[in-house]
Amino acid sequence: MSEYLYVGKSTPRTIETDKVTGRAVYISDLRRPGMLFGKILYSRYAHAKIKGIDTSKAEKLQGVRAVLTGRDIPEVRVGFLKDQTVLKKDVVRQFRDEVAAVAATSPEIAEEALGLIEVEYEELPAVFDPIEAMKEDAPLVHEIDARGRPVRSNILPLPWKFSAGDIEQGRKDSAYIAKDNVRTTWVNQCCMGTSGCVAEFDMNNNLTLYSQTNVPFLGKQRIVEYLRNIGLKGSRVRVVNPIVGGSFGTKLDTDIYEFIAVQLALRTRKPVKILFTREEEFRALPPRQPAIFEIEQGCDKEGKLTFRKVEAILDNGAYTSWGATTPSVMMMPISSLYRVPNVSFNATCVYTNNIYCQAMRGYGNPQATFAVETSMDSLAEEAGIDPAELRLINCNKPGELTPMRLKITTCPLDRCIKTVQEKINWKEKRGKRNGRGIGMASLIHVAGGARVYKSDGHGIMVKVDQNGNVDVLESGTDQGQGSPTVISQMVAEALGFRPEDVSITLGDTALCLWDAGTHASRHTFMAGNAAIRACDKAKKQILEMAVEHMPEIVEYKLKRKERKDPDFQMPDLDYSLISEPDKLDIKDRYIFPKNQPEHPYFRMEVSEVLTRGLHVGTGESKVVVGEAFYDPPTEMLDREMKGNYSCTYAFGTTAVEVEVDRETGEVKILNLFAAHDVGRAMNPTLVKGQIYGAAYMGVGYGLTEQLQLRNGRVMNPNFRDYKMLTAKDVVPVVPLVIEEPDADGPFGAKGIGEPGLVPTAPAIANAIYDAIGVRITDLPITAEKVLVALKKKAGEQS
Amino acid sequence: MEKVSVSFTLNGEPVTIEVPTTWNLLKVLRECFELNGAKEGCGVGECGCCTVIVDGDAVNSCIYPIPEIEGRSVLSVEGISGTDGGLHPLQKAFLENNAVQCGFCTSGMIMSAKALLDKNPEPTEDEIRTGISGNFCRCTGYVQIVEAIEMAAKNKEGNF
Ligand code: FES
Ligand code: FES
Numbered sequence: 001m002s003e004y005l006y007v008g009k010s011t012p013r014t015i016e017t018d019k020v021t022g023r024a025v026y027i028s029d030l031r032r033p034g035m036l037f038g039k040i041l042y043s044r045y046a047h048a049k050i051k052g053i054d055t056s057k058a059e060k061l062q063g064v065r066a067v068l069t070g071r072d073i074p075e076v077r078v079g080f081l082k083d084q085t086v087l088k089k090d091v092v093r094q095f096r097d098e099v100a101a102v103a104a105t106s107p108e109i110a111e112e113a114l115g116l117i118e119v120e121y122e123e124l125p126a127v128f129d130p131i132e133a134m135k136e137d138a139p140l141v142h143e144i145d146a147r148g149r150p151v152r153s154n155i156l157p158l159p160w161k162f163s164a165g166d167i168e169q170g171r172k173d174s175a176y177i178a179k180d181n182v183r184t185t186w187v188n189q190c191c192m193g194t195s196g197c198v199a200e201f202d203m204n205n206n207l208t209l210y211s212q213t214n215v216p217f218l219g220k221q222r223i224v225e226y227l228r229n230i231g232l233k234g235s236r237v238r239v240v241n242p243i244v245g246g247s248f249g250t251k252l253d254t255d256i257y258e259f260i261a262v263q264l265a266l267r268t269r270k271p272v273k274i275l276f277t278r279e280e281e282f283r284a285l286p287p288r289q290p291a292i293f294e295i296e297q298g299c300d301k302e303g304k305l306t307f308r309k310v311e312a313i314l315d316n317g318a319y320t321s322w323g324a325t326t327p328s329v330m331m332m333p334i335s336s337l338y339r340v341p342n343v344s345f346n347a348t349c350v351y352t353n354n355i356y357c358q359a360m361r362g363y364g365n366p367q368a369t370f371a372v373e374t375s376m377d378s379l380a381e382e383a384g385i386d387p388a389e390l391r392l393i394n395c396n397k398p399g400e401l402t403p404m405r406l407k408i409t410t411c412p413l414d415r416c417i418k419t420v421q422e423k424i425n426w427k428e429k430r431g432k433r434n435g436r437g438i439g440m441a442s443l444i445h446v447a448g449g450a451r452v453y454k455s456d457g458h459g460i461m462v463k464v465d466q467n468g469n470v471d472v473l474e475s476g477t478d479q480g481q482g483s484p485t486v487i488s489q490m491v492a493e494a495l496g497f498r499p500e501d502v503s504i505t506l507g508d509t510a511l512c513l514w515d516a517g518t519h520a521s522r523h524t525f526m527a528g529n530a531a532i533r534a535c536d537k538a539k540k541q542i543l544e545m546a547v548e549h550m551p552e553i554v555e556y557k558l559k560r561k562e563r564k565d566p567d568f569q570m571p572d573l574d575y576s577l578i579s580e581p582d583k584l585d586i587k588d589r590y591i592f593p594k595n596q597p598e599h600p601y602f603r604m605e606v607s608e609v610l611t612r613g614l615h616v617g618t619g620e621s622k623v624v625v626g627e628a629f630y631d632p633p634t635e636m637l638d639r640e641m642k643g644n645y646s647c648t649y650a651f652g653t654t655a656v657e658v659e660v661d662r663e664t665g666e667v668k669i670l671n672l673f674a675a676h677d678v679g680r681a682m683n684p685t686l687v688k689g690q691i692y693g694a695a696y697m698g699v700g701y702g703l704t705e706q707l708q709l710r711n712g713r714v715m716n717p718n719f720r721d722y723k724m725l726t727a728k729d730v731v732p733v734v735p736l737v738i739e740e741p742d743a744d745g746p747f748g749a750k751g752i753g754e755p756g757l758v759p760t761a762p763a764i765a766n767a768i769y770d771a772i773g774v775r776i777t778d779l780p781i782t783a784e785k786v787l788v789a790l791k792k793k794a795g796e797q798s
Numbered sequence: 799m800e801k802v803s804v805s806f807t808l809n810g811e812p813v814t815i816e817v818p819t820t821w822n823l824l825k826v827l828r829e830c831f832e833l834n835g836a837k838e839g840c841g842v843g844e845c846g847c848c849t850v851i852v853d854g855d856a857v858n859s860c861i862y863p864i865p866e867i868e869g870r871s872v873l874s875v876e877g878i879s880g881t882d883g884g885l886h887p888l889q890k891a892f893l894e895n896n897a898v899q900c901g902f903c904t905s906g907m908i909m910s911a912k913a914l915l916d917k918n919p920e921p922t923e924d925e926i927r928t929g930i931s932g933n934f935c936r937c938t939g940y941v942q943i944v945e946a947i948e949m950a951a952k953n954k955e956g957n958f
Contacts, residue, residue, distance in 0.1 A: 012894040019901030020889040020908065022835020022875040029834040190936050192839045192847055192902040245837075245902030246936050278840040480900025480937045689896040689942055696939030719844040719934065727940040728931040 005587065006489045007747045010685035011499050015484045024243040027196040027212055032271035035198065036065055038264045039110035040257060040274070041100040041117055042284060043092035046353040046712035047126035047139070050090055050099065050119060057116040058102060063109035066267045067117070069100045073263050076229040078222070078256070081156070081320040082146035086259040092121070093141055093318035095713050096284040096355050098256050103264040103272050126353040127154070128712055130292070130315040133352045141318055141351035156316055156349040160327035162335065162641040164403035165342030170307025174298030178378035181294055182371040182777040186287040186707040187700070189360050190724055193245015195285055196275035197258050199265035206236040207265070211258060212244045213507075214251040214477050215517030218453075220509045222254045223262065232266075241507025247479035248697075249359030250285060252519055253321045257284075282717030286358035287707050289323035290315055291330075291347075293371040297340070303385045303393040307342035310334050310371065316349045316356060323357030324349045326364030328452070331641060333369045333758075336402035336649075337444045338376070338394035343403045353712045359519070361694065362754045365445055366701060366761065373441035373762035374777055377769060386430070387766065388421050388440060396444065396651065405635075405642040406649060410750075412740045413442060413651040416675040419736055420655035423673040433773055435662060436670070439766025440655040441759035447679070447750035448647025448742070449632045450520035457631035458526035459513020462491060462534045464542065464624040466614050468589050468607035470495065470502045472531070475515030476523045477507040481753055482686045483523050489682060490528045490746060494535035496586030497606075513629055521751030524682060525647070528746025530630035538626030542606060543581035545613035545622060546591050550578050553608055554601050571601065578602050632744070647744045650751060652676040654695070654759040658767040662790060665783035667703055667768060675736040676755055680748030684737060691735035691756040698760025699731050700724055706780050804868045809877025823862035824848045827874055835875035835905040839934065846933030849906035850874045856913035858932070875905040878912060887950040888912055897946035899937030907933045911947045920951060 018024040055067040070089025077085055088097045100117050104110035125139040132138055133154040142151050171177070198210040207227065213219040216239040227235045244251070257274045264272040276284070292315075297308040316324050327347035335343045380387040392414060400408045420440060421427075429438050449456045461473040472491055478484055488502035505511060515526070554573065562568050577593040578584060585594050592603040613622050635643035657671040674691050681687040704723035708715040716722045725731070735756075741748025761779055769775045774789040805814040808831065815830050824841075827833045827850070836859050839847030843861040850859045851873040878886045888908050891897070898904045907930055914921060914929035921929065926947050927940070935943060 013896060013898060014893055016898060016901065017885070017889075017893060019898045019904055020875075020885065020892050021879060022833065022905050024901055025834070026837070026902065028837060029828075190934075191900070192845065192934060192936050193837070193900065194839070244900060246900040248936070278842070278845070480902075482896070482899065685896045685942075689899060689938060692939035692941045693899065693937045694939075697936070718842065719840055724934060724936070725939075726931050726934065727927040727944065730927065731939070733939060733941060 004493055004747065006493045006499055007682050008680065009489070010683055011485055011489050013482060013485045015488055015504065026193050026245050027198070027210065027242050028193065028275055030198055030210055030242055032198060032200055035271040035273055036103040036105060036264070036268055037107040037110050038101055038103045038261055038272045038274040039107065039114050040098050040260060041114045043095055043097040043099055045092060045121050045123050046095055047124040048092050048121040049124060050088065050092065051122050052120045053100060054118040055100065058113040061109065061113050061116060063105040064102060064113045065105065065270065066103040066264055067100065067113065068263055068267065074230045076226060077146055078226060078259060079319055079321060080324065083142060084319040086256055086263065094353055094355050098260060101260045101264060103268050126712060128352055128354055130313050130350040130352055133350045141353060154351040156320065156324060156351065158324055158349055160347035160641070162331050162345040163343065164335065167307050167309050167342050167344050170342035171298060173300055173306040175301040176379060176383040177296060177298040178375055178382050179296040180375045180378050180777055182374055183292050184367045184370055184779045185290045186357070186709065187360065187705045188282055188285070188287045188707050188722060189248040189250045191246030191248060191250055194276040194278060194281045195250065195255065195257065196273065197261050198271055198273045199261040200271035201265050201269060205232050207262065208238045208240060209258065209262070210240050210242055212241065212251050213239060213254065214247050214479060214519055216241060216477065216507050216509050217475070217514050218517055219254050226259060238510045241477050244477065244479040248361045251479065252359045252517065279717045282707065282722065283714045286321050286323065286356050288360035289326045289357040289364065289367065291367045295371045295375045297375055297379055299379055299383055299390070303383055303390050305338055305340040305394045308334060308340045310345045312347040314347060314349045315352050315354055317352060317354045319356045321356055321358040326367070328637065330364035330368035331404060332406070332446070333365055333372050333444055335404040336406050337369065337372055337442065338391065339396060339400065340394070341403065354709055355714065361697060362758045365443065365754070365758045369441065369443055369758050370762045370779065373759060374765055374775065377439065377766045378775065388417060388426055391417055391442060405644055407644045409648045409744065410679065410740045410742045411651055412677045412738050413653070415738055416651055416653040416677060417442065419675045419738065420653050420673040423734070423736070424655040424657055424671055429657065430770060433771070435771055436657065436659050437767045437769065437771025438655060438657045439763050439770050440653055441762035441766060442651065442653040443755055443758040445650050445755045445758060446520050446646035447650035448525050448744055449522045449634060451634040451636050451645045453516055454636065455631055456516050456634060457629050458515045458530050459627070459629045460527060460530040460534045461513060461625065461627040462495065462531070462538045464538055464610060466607060466611040468497070468501060468605065468610060470497055472502060472504045473512045474504050474506050474527060475512040476518040476527055479518065481523065481690065482683070483527065486524055486682045486686060487527050487531060490531050491535055493747065494532045495539055497589045501589060513627065521753035521755070524749050525745055525751050526630060528749055529632070530628045532746055533628035533630060534626040536626065537628070538624050539586060540581060541622070541624045541626065542586065542609065543584050546584055546609045547578060547581055549609055549612040550602065550604070551575055553604065553612055573601060648742045648750055650677050650755050652755050652759060654763040656763040656767045658764060658771055660768055660771045660786060662772065665786035665790070667764070667781065667786065669699060669731050669764070672731055672733045673736060674733060674756055675738055676752060677738045677740065677750065678752045679742040679745040679750035680739050681737050682747065682749050687737055687752055688735045690752050692733050694754065694756025695733045695760055696725055696731060698757040699764065701757065701779060702761035702764040703780050703782070802865050804864060806867045806869060807871040809873060817864060819865060821864045823850065823859035823864060823867055823872070826864055827859060833874050833876050837902055837905060839902065846910060847903055847906045849909040849933060851909055851913050854913065854916065856910045875908055887953050888947070891946040891950040891953065895942050895946040895949055897938060897943040903933055903935040907935065907943055915951055
């Protein structure tokens with residue numbers, strides 16, 4: 001039996017009842033008095049000069065309150081590399097470039113006004129292929145850099161170079177070598193709630209931004225900096241999260257529409273809401289970063305990996321958001337998935353006139369793991385070793401220091417591999433080439449925070465009121481993962497209360513302490529560690545209060561009894577049982593002496609003590625509040641891109657059985673087993689929910705989803721043409737939760753938000769190879785691609 | 799702007815409104831009645847986030863022309879809990895089974911499920927999946943939603 005009362009239980013999400021009754025307020029539902037609606041005019045070209053903009057007709061439209069162009073607002077650069085402005089004044093470099101914006105009394109009027117804005121463009125030569133864009137004579141996407149210096153190439157000044165050991169030596173030590181070219185494409189995060197925000201200034205230029213951001217504090221800082229740069233020194237900014245309709249990476253960067261809302265609100269002195277349509281969500285939101293990989297790896301006669309060499313080219317699009325930083329995560333599977341002594345990884349990010357990219361569940365990990373794990377199967381074939389065996393031979397082990405200097409603590413990867421192997425009946429089913437096939441892939445991912453900023457901290461405040469209700473001011477955000485439920489379980493456990501006593505307030509920079517953001521699968525790990533520390537403090541205060549006031553409370557009760565009942569015999573109580581905080585404990589929100597938990601007088605509801613402690617009457621009254629700021633003992637990557645950037649790492653393996661229709665090329669998934677190392681599951685039903693959702697998204701990534709760009713324009717900006725899975729696309733996902741409590745995790749937990757997606761696509765690709773003998777290394781693996789590959793193979797054979 | 803006056807039943811109550819003829823049912827629910835449960839996920843009939851029940855059928859309210867609502871009976875997620883404020887068995891099952899993550903699809907999902915169970919109280923898994931095939935969910939992979947609907951079907955007392 002577990003030693004815990006609440007963590008590890010599948011507590012239902014009752015704390016989020018508003019979500020099933022229609023009462024939860026998302027950004028789409030938020031109204032502020034006098035609110036206006038903002039809309040954005042995007043570019044009509046992938047690359048063009050803006051010759052002129054005439055807004056006069058739009059301004060005259062009834063209901064229009066402001067029309068802004070790049071000429072109306074200070075030209076301040078924003079973004080990770082400060083390579084764009086909020087409204088583009090002279091040049092547009094992608095179809096989603098924001099050229100003008102309108103605020104009006106209704107979204108319809110704002111939309112109509114956009115149609116009245118006349119923009120004159122002069123088209124410029126554009127480049128859409130990152131390899132073309134690297135050539136010397138390619139059209140330049142940017143003429144100058146952030147500091148105004150002329151730019152000579154489309155290659156970003158952001159080289160990602162990692163090397164460990166000696167590749168040439170590794171090559172010499174190899175008995176077998178495999179080389180593959182692998183490609184992944186753009187996919188849209190497809191949050192069901194579209195992007196949006198409300199910006200509102202008071203008359204002192206203080207801004208409240210209702211934003212869906214996952215990084216309220218970093219987001220706030222970006223806005224503070226922006227306001228400072230446009231001349232509003234000293235403006236205060238408060239960022240408040242409404243209920244968020246999904247994120248999957250989209251809410252890590254502060255998007256341009258948020259700056260535009262700020263500008264419109266400033267101009268009109270009214271609250272302004274911008275809410276994307278679905279079409280905008282497809283066209284104007286940065287998708288997952290695509291990548292082109294060349295991967296080569298080798299092993300010796302026994303199958304031990306000797307080296308791994310990866311070259312990657314990333315189509316950055318026209319500006320730089322988090323997409324360009326995905327190599328920092330790609331590096332993790334490339335250097336540290338399985339034990340490989342000699343590693344080299346170079347990534348080149350290239351500007352093109354395509355839309356720019358950002359984060360999506362797994363960051364760069366799904367892309368890189370697709371490369372590593374497809375190549376593992378190629379290598380297994382070269383070496384004549386069973387692919388599962390090759391993985392087991394090179395399996396990561398606890399206590400290992402990887403070439404990237406990641407310190408592996410707990411690591412049940414071999415258990416994950418063996419579990420799915422057994423479940424899918426590996427030995428029996430593999431290698432038949434009869435249209436049915438099986439394949440597997442594993443993953444490593446950060447599971448104990450990710451130090452991408454100098455602080456990876458997370459703050460929490462735990463207040464206990466006189467009724468014994470607990471208010472938690474939690475600095476993270478919830479985009480649907482269920483943090484309120486899990487945090488209420490962890491707080492209840494640590495404090496000795498019940499989950500239903502706990503309320504959670506999330507994502508408000510005015511109320512909560514600082515946090516680096518809810519990303520990198522870090523929320524449970526961080527919030528849990530912070531909660532344990534804050535609850536320790538609060539609990540200590542309650543116990544001290546108890547030592548102080550319990551004797552009086554008991555005596556008062558006894559006297560009352562005596563008064564009411566003349567026969568009552570005053571008991572002879574041993575007050576030393578409650579004379580020190582250490583002698584007391586709290587469970588289920590009852591305080592009791594540790595030595596006699598069922599004591600008839602000393603066991604009491606915690607609210608009795610809290611009420612008494614708050615109303616002392618002598619100037620000694622107290623409230624209970626514990627706060628903690630947890631910053632894990634991790635390292636930033638150093639100049640060589642090495643460092644232990646997470647406290648712990650999660651592993652997992654997915655095995656898939658597919659059936660491929662040779663006539664249509666269609667791939668059907670017959671079985672999908674996903675074994676995941678979660679440390680300890682805080683809430684098994686919620687953990688499974690993460691695995692199901694991520695696996696489905698991974699199947700979409702593997703087989704159906706693709707944002708189609710033609711000359712920089714998104715050609716399928718709707719759910720008819722962008723193929724997300726529906727309930728009818730049955731994928732029989734079986735989550736297998738592998739528990740091996742991690743010493744650094746709160747109650748042993750590791751993060752599990754992203755891992756489920758990561759190995760799915762390569763497991764499918766490997767299964768397809770097993771089924772029909774063709775290796776497709778270009779995502780998504782559509783029926784057409786399967787047919788083409790089959791035809792090509794038939795041609796080669798005849 | 800040309801306006802139309804329509805009368806219909808909304809969550810059991812007779813109502814009359816006058817709105818531009820171009821408005822759809824979703825806009826009416828959200829703007830005239832501040833019923834925010836039905837969501838706009840696409841606005842063109844492709845995602846199901848706006849699902850409500852009209853005369854027993856689940857419909858995409860975002861493409862339901864307002865003049866056609868005259869005389870009909872509309873049920874939105876706000877109208878399915880008991881009058882005592884208690885939750886509907888589907889709402890309970892969704893919470894219990896983690897069929898709600900971000901929750902943006904949830905109102906629509908629950909209404910599609912209700913329309914299904916009202917007609918077919920003991921659906922097979924396949925029938926459930928067909929019943930909600932017009933409702934996208936990005937978070938859950940549908941598995942726990944299907945399970946929740948099965949759970950509600952089993953636990954129901956009397957009619958939905
Ligand atoms: S909003 Fe109505 S179907 Fe998408
Ligand atoms: S719960 Fe998020 S879309 Fe379904």
